[in-house]
Amino acid sequence: MTDEARLADPVDVLGALPQNSVVIFRHYGASDREALASALVGAARRQKVRVLIAADPALAVRVGADGLHLPEALAARGPGAWQNWRRPDWLVTASAHSLAALFRARAAGADAALLAPVFPTISHPEGLTLGKLKFSAWCRQSPVPVYALGGISGKTGRLLKNSGARGFAGISGFLI
Template identity: 35%
Template sequence: MPPRELIDAIDAAIQGGVNMVQLRDRATTGRARTDLAKAVREVTRDRAVFVVNGDPELTAQTGADGVHLPESAMPVSTARQIAGPGALVGRSVHSRAAAASAAGQGADYLIAGTVYPSPSHPGGTASGTAIIRSIVGMVDLPVIGIGGIDASNAARVMGAGARGVACISAILAAKDPRLAAAAIAKHIDQRGSNDDTQ
């Protein structure tokens, strides 16, 4: 997605109810990446929490609210030292052991999955809502579900104990990101079935 189109989509998604935006850009580098991060910071300012994926230096440079770490990335303390003492530090986890480790390191929140099959993680093992239930029961941190989540299943993820859901294609691939975000936001307040087969 071209940068201007992405910024417009983020703006629309926030209008629809998105309250946290993660910049996960593994292709852009250098000045172009910095400029994109600054643009995302501006469109989210005073409207949504903004975190940068895997780059605490860019977090500090652009005034982002935090950094999100992949499961095998640097320690939480290192990321916080680079990003700044007030920065949020989250971590992706795919198991109870990884969740316990991240919590012990002082992570502020966890993104757990993969819940359902997802185009952003092709070939990844989908654990259903069971992974959310197992992690929520052992850590005292906000747990956000990720992986194949959309308006049709967000309520089930919330019903398993998640504090929120992370979506990529369900919003960015939609014809109208604002309406897509609003549809998901409507469902995350509903407690749905925990049936992993649905």
């Protein structure tokens, strides 16, 4: 996931990612958001990395992105908020911070969800977290594949080995 406060140019992170990774482009406040998104999509194609645009299906279509990421509030509005923009080959993910949000992600048409925060994060070290047990329980109950987000590192990722998570998402763990 991109973070404009920690990484001004999201293209810079591509070299650290393996092929078939997915980058969720956020940069919500960037005045040049469309230009950044377009550059990221072009560079990512050359690296065989997919790009999802967060919260803006029209932008995703304009820049030829590989899909859309739904922040939890957008997913809660259901598929009507974005479904008319959907392309057949898109990957759609949604953010979730509760078990109910995982079910709303499915109802919204998401293919997968990013469940957070699993562990303390750099940006919110004192915030409430799910922890391994709750995260694992919710993975087993989720109607969509779940990716762990929040405080993910090599060490914490190993703690989730048998959690049911499909994979990991992160911000700081991928900044170089």
